[in-house]
Amino acid sequence: xxxxxxxxxxxxxxxxxxxxxxxxxxxxxxxxxxxxxxxxxxxxxxxxxxxxxxxxxxxxxxxxxxxxxxxxxxxxxxxxxxxxxxxxxxxxxxxxxxxxxxxxxxx
Amino acid sequence: xxxxxxxxxxxxxxxxxxxxxxxxxxxxxxxxxxxxxxxxxxxxxxxxxxxxxxxxxxxxxxxxxxxxxxxxxxxxxxxxxxxxxxxxxxxxxxxxxxxxxxxxxxxxxxxxxxxxxx
Numbered sequence: 001x002x003x004x005x006x007x008x009x010x011x012x013x014x015x016x017x018x019x020x021x022x023x024x025x026x027x028x029x030x031x032x033x034x035x036x037x038x039x040x041x042x043x044x045x046x047x048x049x050x051x052x053x054x055x056x057x058x059x060x061x062x063x064x065x066x067x068x069x070x071x072x073x074x075x076x077x078x079x080x081x082x083x084x085x086x087x088x089x090x091x092x093x094x095x096x097x098x099x100x101x102x103x104x105x106x107x
Numbered sequence: 108x109x110x111x112x113x114x115x116x117x118x119x120x121x122x123x124x125x126x127x128x129x130x131x132x133x134x135x136x137x138x139x140x141x142x143x144x145x146x147x148x149x150x151x152x153x154x155x156x157x158x159x160x161x162x163x164x165x166x167x168x169x170x171x172x173x174x175x176x177x178x179x180x181x182x183x184x185x186x187x188x189x190x191x192x193x194x195x196x197x198x199x200x201x202x203x204x205x206x207x208x209x210x211x212x213x214x215x216x217x218x219x220x221x222x223x224x225x
Contacts, residue, residue: 001169036212042217043201043203046206046211049213055213087151087152094165094167095168095169098151101152
């Protein structure tokens with residue numbers, strides 16, 4: 001199975017900050033990577049698919065990049081509603097696997 | 108607007124079968140894959156499997172053939188059965204739609220907590 005490792009596991013930041021979350025795959029996955037945002041008690045919400053494509057309705061402050069084994073999610077200017085847990089997911093091979101999550105907290 | 112809603116028992120006894128249904132409204136099952144993902148309390152996400160609207164499922168082999176996903180296009184719903192459950196199967200179970208390209212999930216149900224306990 002492809003192992004997905006996110007870093008950091010948690011990060012504290014302030015409104016207006018720029019934040020970058022990294023996701024590394026244990027083997028090359030092309031650009032078959034998605035990013036999700038999850039708030040407590042809610043289902044995940046798709047932000048980015050195929051590594052850098054912005055899902056409809058998602059603000060442009062969210063940007064995904066990378067290919068192969070190394071990927072990043074950047075939030076350019078944090079808003080209060082962005083504090084949540086973020087997951088990456090690979091879809092290059094079965095079984096699809098998720099990273100362990102990165103919790104973004106208010107500083 | 109596509110909406111998904113999980114339904115099924117919230118409590119299942121060990122060794123029994125967990126059965127959940129996901130009813131889709133606001134759209135048809137056609138031309139999409141439909142999946143199940145679970146999340147143990149306080150933990151991360153695990154992909155269980157998915158099925159195309161006309162069949163052809165794929166499963167996470169970590170479930171050791173305990174999972175079966177089926178689809179009922181006449182009722183616009185799909186289902187999950189997980190046999191021989193243990194406490195390790197306690198989780199929030201989500202159903203979701205694969206977006207049609209990119210192999211990611213764009214619509215999700217609200218999730219249903221299933222507890223395995225005697």
